[in-house]
Amino acid sequence: KAGVTQTPRYLIKTRGQQVTLSCSPISGHRSVSWYQQTPGQGLQFLFEYFSETQRNKGNFPGRFSGRQFSNSRSEMNVSTLELGDSALYLCASSFGTGGNNQPQHFGDGTRLSIL
Amino acid sequence: AQSVSQHNHHVILSEAASLELGCNYSYGGTVNLFWYVQYPGQHLQLLLKYFSGDPLVKGIKGFEAEFIKSKFSFNLRKPSVQWSDTAEYFCAVRSGNTGKLIFGQGTTLQVKP
Numbered sequence A: 001k002a003g004v005t006q007t008p009r010y011l012i013k014t015r016g017q018q019v020t021l022s023c024s025p026i027s028g029h030r031s032v033s034w035y036q037q038t039p040g041q042g043l044q045f046l047f048e049y050f051s052e053t054q055r056n057k058g059n060f061p062g063r064f065s066g067r068q069f070s071n072s073r074s075e076m077n078v079s080t081l082e083l084g085d086s087a088l089y090l091c092a093s094s095f096g097t098g099g100n101n102q103p104q105h106f107g108d109g110t111r112l113s114i115l
Numbered sequence B: 001a002q003s004v005s006q007h008n009h010h011v012i013l014s015e016a017a018s019l020e021l022g023c024n025y026s027y028g029g030t031v032n033l034f035w036y037v038q039y040p041g042q043h044l045q046l047l048l049k050y051f052s053g054d055p056l057v058k059g060i061k062g063f064e065a066e067f068i069k070s071k072f073s074f075n076l077r078k079p080s081v082q083w084s085d086t087a088e089y090f091c092a093v094r095s096g097n098t099g100k101l102i103f104g105q106g107t108t109l110q111v112k113p
Helices: none
Strands: A005-007 A010-013 A019-024 A031-038 A042-050 A053-057 A064-068 A074-078 A087-094 A110-114 B003-006 B010-014 B019-021 B023-026 B031-038 B045-050 B056-058 B064-068 B073-078 B087-095 B101-103 B107-112
Touching: A005 A087, A010 A019, A019 A087, A019 A110, A031 A074, A031 B101, A042 A064, A042 A074, A042 B101, A053 A064, A074 A087, B003 B087, B003 B101, B010 B019, B019 B107, B023 B031, B023 B087, B031 B064, B031 B073, B045 B056, B045 B064, B045 B073, B073 B087
Parallel strands: A010 A110, B010 B107
Antiparallel strands: A005 A019, A019 A074, A031 A042, A031 A087, A042 A053, A064 A074, A087 A110, B003 B023, B019 B073, B023 B073, B031 B045, B031 B087, B056 B064, B064 B073, B087 B101, B087 B107
């Protein structure tokens, strides 16, 4: 079974621009979560989607948003990019939400660099 | 607020040495516990998980972890490490019915051949 697929793998943007990252979960998985990984802050939860609904949101500004489509694919958008948004953005999918004891499986991530 | 603390940031061992990485969490309710590993240039992979039942869980590649509820701990162990175990290890906690994982800061393990 194919793993979690994230596109693009690398992205370079400048301050003030916006960016959209894409995540295709493992087939059959309906829950998608996003994380930001930086050397200073480590892995931080951004948001979780299940059945096209945002179920949880982390402590990130409103510039960070996401959505999930009916096929469970998810996109994450960051507007008005700042230098501090440079990070590895990870997507994880699971069969259901946390309540059904299923672990999350991670993609390779999108490396976003802000100039 | 929930948090996860990993005691060691950087561990250096020789091959065949035993490994124990500490992990403590702060949450009083029901939790799911995980250890993930990130090999250089690769994605996060699940090493093992604890949901309920036997507090001693076995994972892939000879790793195991013990959940001690009274100590809010979930330490990772391996009796004999190999050079290929060089990687970054993350402890994570998930509470309740959410999909939100809270990660520790990670421990970089370097195994010398």
